[in-house]
Amino acid sequence: MSDKKSLLEAYKEASFPVDGHGKRNIEVLQAAFKEIEGDVDSDIYGKGATIEDFQGRMAEFLGKESAVFFPSGTMAQQIALRIWCDQKGLKKIAYHPLSHLELHEEDALKQLHHIEPILIADKTRVIRLDDVMNLQEDIACLLLELPQREIGGQLPKYEELVAISAYCRERGIKLHLDGARLFEITPYYQKSVAEISQLFDSVYVSFYKGIGGIAGAILAGDAEFTKESKVWKRRHGGDLISLYPYILSSDYYFKQRIDKMEQYYIQAKELASFYNQCSGVATTPVEPVSNMFHVHVEAPKELLESILISIYETTGIGLTRYLRETNETSCNFEVSIGDLYANLPKERVKEAFKLLNERLESTVS
Amino acid sequence: MSDKKSLLEAYKEASFPVDGHGKRNIEVLQAAFKEIEGDVDSDIYGKGATIEDFQGRMAEFLGKESAVFFPSGTMAQQIALRIWCDQKGLKKIAYHPLSHLELHEEDALKQLHHIEPILIADKTRVIRLDDVMNLQEDIACLLLELPQREIGGQLPKYEELVAISAYCRERGIKLHLDGARLFEITPYYQKSVAEISQLFDSVYVSFYKGIGGIAGAILAGDAEFTKESKVWKRRHGGDLISLYPYILSSDYYFKQRIDKMEQYYIQAKELASFYNQCSGVATTPVEPVSNMFHVHVEAPKELLESILISIYETTGIGLTRYLRETNETSCNFEVSIGDLYANLPKERVKEAFKLLNERLESTVS
Numbered sequence: 057m058s059d060k061k062s063l064l065e066a067y068k069e070a071s072f073p074v075d076g077h078g079k080r081n082i083e084v085l086q087a088a089f090k091e092i093e094g095d096v097d098s099d100i101y102g103k104g105a106t107i108e109d110f111q112g113r114m115a116e117f118l119g120k121e122s123a124v125f126f127p128s129g130t131m132a133q134q135i136a137l138r139i140w141c142d143q144k145g146l147k148k149i150a151y152h153p154l155s156h157l158e159l160h161e162e163d164a165l166k167q168l169h170h171i172e173p174i175l176i177a178d179k180t181r182v183i184r185l186d187d188v189m190n191l192q193e194d195i196a197c198l199l200l201e202l203p204q205r206e207i208g209g210q211l212p213k214y215e216e217l218v219a220i221s222a223y224c225r226e227r228g229i230k231l232h233l234d235g236a237r238l239f240e241i242t243p244y245y246q247k248s249v250a251e252i253s254q255l256f257d258s259v260y261v262s263f264y265k266g267i268g269g270i271a272g273a274i275l276a277g278d279a280e281f282t283k284e285s286k287v288w289k290r291r292h293g294g295d296l297i298s299l300y301p302y303i304l305s306s307d308y309y310f311k312q313r314i315d316k317m318e319q320y321y322i323q324a325k326e327l328a329s330f331y332n333q334c335s336g337v338a339t340t341p342v343e344p345v346s347n348m349f350h351v352h353v354e355a356p357k358e359l360l361e362s363i364l365i366s367i368y369e370t371t372g373i374g375l376t377r378y379l380r381e382t383n384e385t386s387c388n389f390e391v392s393i394g395d396l397y398a399n400l401p402k403e404r405v406k407e408a409f410k411l412l413n414e415r416l417e418s419t420v421s
Numbered sequence: 422m423s424d425k426k427s428l429l430e431a432y433k434e435a436s437f438p439v440d441g442h443g444k445r446n447i448e449v450l451q452a453a454f455k456e457i458e459g460d461v462d463s464d465i466y467g468k469g470a471t472i473e474d475f476q477g478r479m480a481e482f483l484g485k486e487s488a489v490f491f492p493s494g495t496m497a498q499q500i501a502l503r504i505w506c507d508q509k510g511l512k513k514i515a516y517h518p519l520s521h522l523e524l525h526e527e528d529a530l531k532q533l534h535h536i537e538p539i540l541i542a543d544k545t546r547v548i549r550l551d552d553v554m555n556l557q558e559d560i561a562c563l564l565l566e567l568p569q570r571e572i573g574g575q576l577p578k579y580e581e582l583v584a585i586s587a588y589c590r591e592r593g594i595k596l597h598l599d600g601a602r603l604f605e606i607t608p609y610y611q612k613s614v615a616e617i618s619q620l621f622d623s624v625y626v627s628f629y630k631g632i633g634g635i636a637g638a639i640l641a642g643d644a645e646f647t648k649e650s651k652v653w654k655r656r657h658g659g660d661l662i663s664l665y666p667y668i669l670s671s672d673y674y675f676k677q678r679i680d681k682m683e684q685y686y687i688q689a690k691e692l693a694s695f696y697n698q699c700s701g702v703a704t705t706p707v708e709p710v711s712n713m714f715h716v717h718v719e720a721p722k723e724l725l726e727s728i729l730i731s732i733y734e735t736t737g738i739g740l741t742r743y744l745r746e747t748n749e750t751s752c753n754f755e756v757s758i759g760d761l762y763a764n765l766p767k768e769r770v771k772e773a774f775k776l777l778n779e780r781l782e783s784t785v786s
Contacts (some may be wrong), residue, residue: 290525
């Protein structure tokens with residue numbers, strides 16, 4: 057039977073995968089370019105209507121003076137921090153211990169920019185005003201990631217954010233927003249993207265998370281900041297002769313999905329509640345504050361894999377493509393809601409969670 | 422009349438532009454993706470068949486153990502130099518004073534990598550063995566650009582190249598090839614890409630010059646070198662979740678054009694001879710050694726602009742889209758032969774050069 061099949065294979069074969077917007081394949085590009093006239097000019101090294109129009113619209117949407125399109129957030133954020141450090145003549149910044157820069161960028165901040173990061177807050181929670189006030193060292197910039205992805209997409213209360221912003225302005229600390237999933241938190245905060253952004257000196261947003269584009273990022277701030285960021289973009293090797301494959305597809309999917317963030321948020325809360333009703337399962341946050349959350353299951357990874365594979369085969373519902381081992385007796389995974397959720401057959405979803413609960417109950421007992 | 426029209430406008434309106442492969446517009450992307458099945462998977466952060474297959478084929482073509490796709494040559498080359506410097510524990514390299522790294526990268530080598538470049542040879546000629554032997558300082562790496570773009574695409578004799586390579590190996594100096602236009606020089610050298618590459622420890626090639634792709638580069642070398650280059654690619658922010666828009670289009674145009682390099686070379690020699698027959702005009706090199714050359718004209722920029730605009734309007738032949746002022750009495754521009762040249766109506770080309778010669782003669786006299 058399914059003994060030899062991997063969880064990923066079973067997920068790919070499932071008729072109704074739950075996560076995201078669908079497959080990352082060539083069709084994503086082809087769909088975005090189908091309606092565009094072939095004689096639209098490429099951007100050329102950061103210039104031309106194709107890039108300037110999008111940057112202008114994103115600056116306006118983010119409530120910032122200016123915006124620059126980057127191939128990646130990794131590039132955009134290092135550059136933002138470098139600019140703020142150079143401006144203050146101090147190569148120290150602070151961020152969360154589970155920041156993308158700490159976990160996924162091969163120590164680039166130190167290796168390329170010689171910037172020393174100070175880790176604040178502990179790994180289980182978001183940064184609080186207290187953490188910032190209790191810093192023992194001067195810093196040029198504080199980076200906040202909203203939502204904090206590696207802990208399930210948690211958020212501070214909005215008032216706390218306002219207080220941190222006010223404190224940083226008072227102390228001359230630049231505040232940078234890692235807004236990889238910024239669009240996704242507006243329904244919870246009940247604030248516009250521009251309202252949230254105005255608390256920050258610089259803002260990065262991504263176009264392949266909730267927006268579901270191919271790749272690419274925007275970095276926004278005042279005109280002097282973004283002008284300098286273009287020099288660094290050239291230095292990093294990100295000032296490509298043509299970025300339009302990313303820009304035009306970002307624009308296409310932005311228009312399609314920017315107004316669906318509330319839908320994804322509501323659906324994430326529904327799906328999390330299904331998980332939380334299962335024996336030995338808990339989500340972080342218990343009630344999601346964006347389109348994402350983490351699922352923690354009290355079962356060994358191998359056992360849960362075989363349970364999930366059998367559920368996918370029985371119901372056609374694909375819950376997750378992978379499991380991470382937390383320890384020998386439990387595991388976890390991440391869920392991000394996108395377009396696919398709306399089309400799931402509800403009865404089958406219920407059946408899948410009924411089966412999951414039954415199998416886990418029989419395991420735990 | 423044409424008084425108010427810019428040279429660029431006149432070039433764009435010309436029925437038969439001479440330079441390159443045609444317009445850099447969206448159609449370049451659409452054509453490359455028209456025949457690809459929509460369910461082909463994206464590469465994911467440097468992994469997957471889409472990127473690995475292309476890297477494998479390029480490694481083989483370049484005669485190297487391994488190859489990595491980069492979004493840009495700017496990124497790839499800095500990384501190559503950084504790896505060689507770190508390996509030797511010496512942050513000094515040497516290159517030509519008109520190297521891309523010296524002119525077009527905003528001092529990235531110093532600002533990001535703290536590498537000190539030593540400029541060798543003078544600006545009017547290529548690097549010779551003598552220059553390397555006479556270096557007063559130890560260096561970790563020598564970068565050679567073949568052909569040397571900023572001086573019209575000049576090349577050393579092949580025997581000189583072999584001698585430089587042997588000298589560097591003997592002295593423990595790594596040799597890196599800036600091969601942005603490497604494919605374009607094989608007909609002149611009568612050597613394969615792999616034969617030329619084997620003289621070097623690391624090789625960068627571009628896919629939007631002679632190949633005419635959208636953007637992107639390959640960096641090749643031994644497996645240890647390319648493995649390390651992937652870590653730096655992540656640090657630079659170039660390890661995008663999806664690079665396939667560049668990879669698949671590079672592959673598409675590579676297949677279309679790699680065998681046309683000899684054609685472009687022969688045509689470049691023909692076109693250069695037309696220029697050299699005009700009064701007050703000389704090309705560098707006099708006889709091109711690739712698909713490119715520079716044109717130097719003994720006429721003030723504004724005057725030549727008005728002459729060219731009138732020629733474009735009379736003949737439909739667009740010779741160049743821009744002029745650079747050399748000094749008050751002369752100017753210059755670059756020519757790169759691509760697919761367009763083969764379709765030019767020869768009679769009109771002759772007419773254009775007849776007119777150019779007449780106008781320049783009446784100017785000079």
